[in-house]
Amino acid sequence: MKTILQAKDVNKTFGTKGNLYTALQHISLNIEEGEFVGIMGPSGAGKSTLLNIFSTIDTPTSGEIIIDGQNIVSMSEEKLSDFRRNKLGFIFQDYNLLDTLTVKENILLPLALSKVPSSEIERRVNEIADTFGIRAILEKYPYQISGGQKQRAAASRAIVANPSLILADEPTGALDSKSATSLLESLSMLNASNRSTIMMVTHDANAASYCKRVIFINDGELFRELHKEESTRKQFFQQIIEVLTSLGGGHHDAV
Numbered sequence: 001m002k003t004i005l006q007a008k009d010v011n012k013t014f015g016t017k018g019n020l021y022t023a024l025q026h027i028s029l030n031i032e033e034g035e036f037v038g039i040m041g042p043s044g045a046g047k048s049t050l051l052n053i054f055s056t057i058d059t060p061t062s063g064e065i066i067i068d069g070q071n072i073v074s075m076s077e078e079k080l081s082d083f084r085r086n087k088l089g090f091i092f093q094d095y096n097l098l099d100t101l102t103v104k105e106n107i108l109l110p111l112a113l114s115k116v117p118s119s120e121i122e123r124r125v126n127e128i129a130d131t132f133g134i135r136a137i138l139e140k141y142p143y144q145i146s147g148g149q150k151q152r153a154a155a156s157r158a159i160v161a162n163p164s165l166i167l168a169d170e171p172t173g174a175l176d177s178k179s180a181t182s183l184l185e186s187l188s189m190l191n192a193s194n195r196s197t198i199m200m201v202t203h204d205a206n207a208a209s210y211c212k213r214v215i216f217i218n219d220g221e222l223f224r225e226l227h228k229e230e231s232t233r234k235q236f237f238q239q240i241i242e243v244l245t246s247l248g249g250g251h252h253d254a255v
């Protein structure tokens with residue numbers, strides 16, 4: 001098995017001397033190729049901070065992070081921008097589609113930037129559009145489609161270049177439950193058929209139940225982890241709710 005992400009003793013403090021806030025401490029975890037990992041924890045636990053650090057958007061105060069064999073903490077800004085483009089895929093809550101481009105143009109952007117030949121671009125855009133069920137809206141502009149369709153377009157764009165690691169922060173946060181289910185089913189399918197490696201931050205136990213493993217953080221520290229293994233999604237959902245309940249605060253949503 002190939003390890004895609006290796007985090008060793010990652011710490012993150014915000015603020016200045018005399019007014020320091022520890023957002024993450026002693027976070028060590030590995031993500032193997034083909035995993036679909038959820039990150040959960042109460043509001044303020046440090047989930048987005050962790051995702052931002054893995055995304056190379058933010059840097060840890062200390063600790064080591066290896067993604068696909070490369071140490072991202074010591075990497076120059078120039079190398080990082082190539083690294084982000086070639087190795088990482090991002091799915092955000094607010095889609096980040098470009099309004100002046102069609103859905104198809106949005107999706108093919110990462111391939112065009114990597115100078116992939118146009119016949120290959122055509123093939124890959126159609127393939128990913130089929131996975132996410134958006135073939136019929138490829139020529140439309142973002143303002144012409146629904147939130148759920150926008151998120152499936154954004155997910156297609158994140159995945160089309162076959163990144164080593166797909167990072168998603170609350171991807172279902174702005175979606176109605178039907179659209180959320182459709183996105184999550186597509187992500188699961190992609191994870192199963194393509195062995196895409198996905199890390200998804202979510203506060204929603206239903207969304208997390210699509211993952212194969214869920215890591216819980218609390219007050220910036222690892223709290224627990226659950227493996228789905230032979231459980232059905234419903235059983236896994238129940239196990240997730242139990243851990244959230246033990247964390248207190250009632251931060252989870254009902255199905």
Ligand SMILES: Nc1ncnc2c1ncn2[C@@H]1O[C@H](COP(=O)(O)OP(=O)(O)O)[C@@H](O)[C@H]1O
Pocket residue numbers: 014015021022023041042043044045046047048049050
């Ligand atoms: N740029 C920042 N400056 C200061 N504090 C921050 C910053 N970003 C996050 N924090 C703090 O770090 C903690 C974790 O935040 P975050 O990672 O966004 O939590 P979560 O995503 O789990 O809700 C919170 O207490 C938050 O206020």
Ligand SMILES: [Mg+2]
Pocket residue numbers: 047048049
């Ligand atoms: Mg957050």
